[in-house]
Amino acid sequence: MKHIQIINGPNLNLLGKREPIVYGYQTFDTYLVQLKAQFPEVELMYYQSNMEGEIINKLHETGFSTDAIIINGGAYTHTSIAIADAIRSITVPVVEVHISNVFKRETFRHHSFLSEVCKGCIVGFGMDSYRLAIEAVLEF
């Protein structure tokens, strides 16, 4: 059985309510139930925090023991050298995901500090980006 840690960053606790035109109407909790049903052979662990240091602590805690980490850094994607350094410091492969197609949006969203330290990136498929990331991890 593979163990995969999903980490969602700031404001992603508001999925379903937050800018639904961009991020959809589904809460992550509802989506997670679906995701777990789709991958009964995978142990999916979920963590969300609005705080940079807590995200770093979770990367340290799980980054040497799980099979993979899927991270949506939210806006920290575009600002956080500290999260990039945490990913650089761990041994578990990390996949970066984004719900929206950040390249179709404001230019400040076009740069990610995380991409170069991640194994790969899945961007712009709505919530389905997480499923696609799991599919990728299962091929590792």
Ligand code: DQA
């Ligand atoms: C996001 C894109 C980021 O630019 C934004 O700050 C988010 C969500 C996404 O999943 O599309 O919070 O990571």
